[in-house]
Amino acid sequence: MLTQVVRKIFLTRSGNETACKQHNVASLNIPIRHFDFKFDKDELDSKFYFQTVLGSAYWQALSIFLTYGEDLVIETARFHRDLVIDPVLKQRVTSLIGQEAIHSKIHEEWNEILKDNRFPVTLYRFLADKVFDHIFLRFPQPMKLSLMAAIEHFTAVIAQHMMVNTDSSIMAMMDNPLTRTEDNKTMALWMWHMLEESEHKDIAYDIYQVLSGNYWLRVSGFVLALVTILGLVSLGGIMLPYLHSPRYLISRRYYNDVKDSLKLLVGRKYGVFGSNWHHVFDYLRRDFHPNDHDTTEYLEFYKKYLLDPEKGLLTPYFIKEFVPPLRTATA
Numbered sequence: 387m388l389t390q391v392v393r394k395i396f397l398t399r400s401g402n403e404t405a406c407k408q409h410n411v412a413s414l415n416i417p418i419r420h421f422d423f424k425f426d427k428d429e430l431d432s433k434f435y436f437q438t439v440l441g442s443a444y445w446q447a448l449s450i451f452l453t454y455g456e457d458l459v460i461e462t463a464r465f466h467r468d469l470v471i472d473p474v475l476k477q478r479v480t481s482l483i484g485q486e487a488i489h490s491k492i493h494e495e496w497n498e499i500l501k502d503n504r505f506p507v508t509l510y511r512f513l514a515d516k517v518f519d520h521i522f523l524r525f526p527q528p529m530k531l532s533l534m535a536a537i538e539h540f541t542a543v544i545a546q547h548m549m550v551n552t553d554s555s556i557m558a559m560m561d562n563p564l565t566r567t568e569d570n571k572t573m574a575l576w577m578w579h580m581l582e583e584s585e586h587k588d589i590a591y592d593i594y595q596v597l598s599g600n601y602w603l604r605v606s607g608f609v610l611a612l613v614t615i616l617g618l619v620s621l622g623g624i625m626l627p628y629l630h631s632p633r634y635l636i637s638r639r640y641y642n643d644v645k646d647s648l649k650l651l652v653g654r655k656y657g658v659f660g661s662n663w664h665h666v667f668d669y670l671r672r673d674f675h676p677n678d679h680d681t682t683e684y685l686e687f688y689k690k691y692l693l694d695p696e697k698g699l700l701t702p703y704f705i706k707e708f709v710p711p712l713r714t715a716t717a
């Protein structure tokens with residue numbers, strides 16, 4: 387059902403691909419949404435992503451590392467918000483900061499239940515602390531600004547994949563009884579996060595263009611984000627199953643899981659990264675803008691679908707939302 391609707395939007399969109407380089411009307415007022423997922427360690431499905439061990443491990447490693455990336459985004463956006471003159475962009479930066487702050491907080495809650503389920507969260511936090519405290523957070527502000535824009539590009543690529551792809555997306559797997567998980571809270575967490583990553587995907591890039599716009603600095607931030615998200619996080623994902631359960635080292639069944647997981651993550655046909663190289667590297671185009679990849683209709687569809695008052699997957703956990711007003715955007 388869901389996959390049919392998504393396919394329909396895709397067919398409509400692919401016949402109407404127009405570049406949209408200005409503030410997207412649908413995402414002008416971006417709300418900061420509050421949720422309480424009340425995670426419980428006994429409800430965690432450690433194979434929540436298509437019932438794969440390695441596939442799920444990538445998202446588990448990402449969840450641990452991304453809170454550090456989000457804290458960098460928050461700090462960098464706060465610093466640069468004061469330099470932005472346009473009140474609308476200022477307001478949007480406040481929305482970005484608010485959304486990322488809540489992502490970071492709630493992912494930490496989820497990471498805690500990973501820890502309670504014997505995942506190596508403490509070790510990964512220790513390593514991430516070293517990388518961020520000793521390297522990334524010491525960069526000069528222009529470099530952090532570039533890195534922030536690039537991190538947001540990668541999360542936008544993943545988010546678009548999750549909304550559009552009908553074979554390997556978290557959004558679509560709920561349609562299939564074979565891949566569906568009973569861990570609704572974990573699903574809701576990732577769906578909500580991806581929705582908002584797509585919702586605010588152009589803000590960091592717009593700040594970068596307004597305050598710098600230097601092409602080669604942008605490329606440098608992209609390379610750093612690429613190495614971190616596809617290199618370090620992937621390494622974290624590969625090691626995670628072994629650190630969690632050393633028996634995977636000698637399990638033949640696990641190596642079948644590896645094949646399936648790699649198809650989902652890096653397979654050329656529908657892998658999260660493998661089928662999106664063109665989108666990832668499109669960032670290197672000199673006149674690139676995040677809104678060249680228009681996701682407006684998907685966003686509208688998923689907002690209604692996930693937050694439906696009667697049966698939306700996010701509805702049981704939703705507390706409140708507000709849009710930062712223009713006049714207090716500098717607060």
Ligand SMILES: [Fe+2]
Pocket residue numbers: 456485486489490579583
């Ligand atoms: Fe986020």
Ligand SMILES: [Fe+2]
Pocket residue numbers: 486538541582583586
């Ligand atoms: Fe983001």
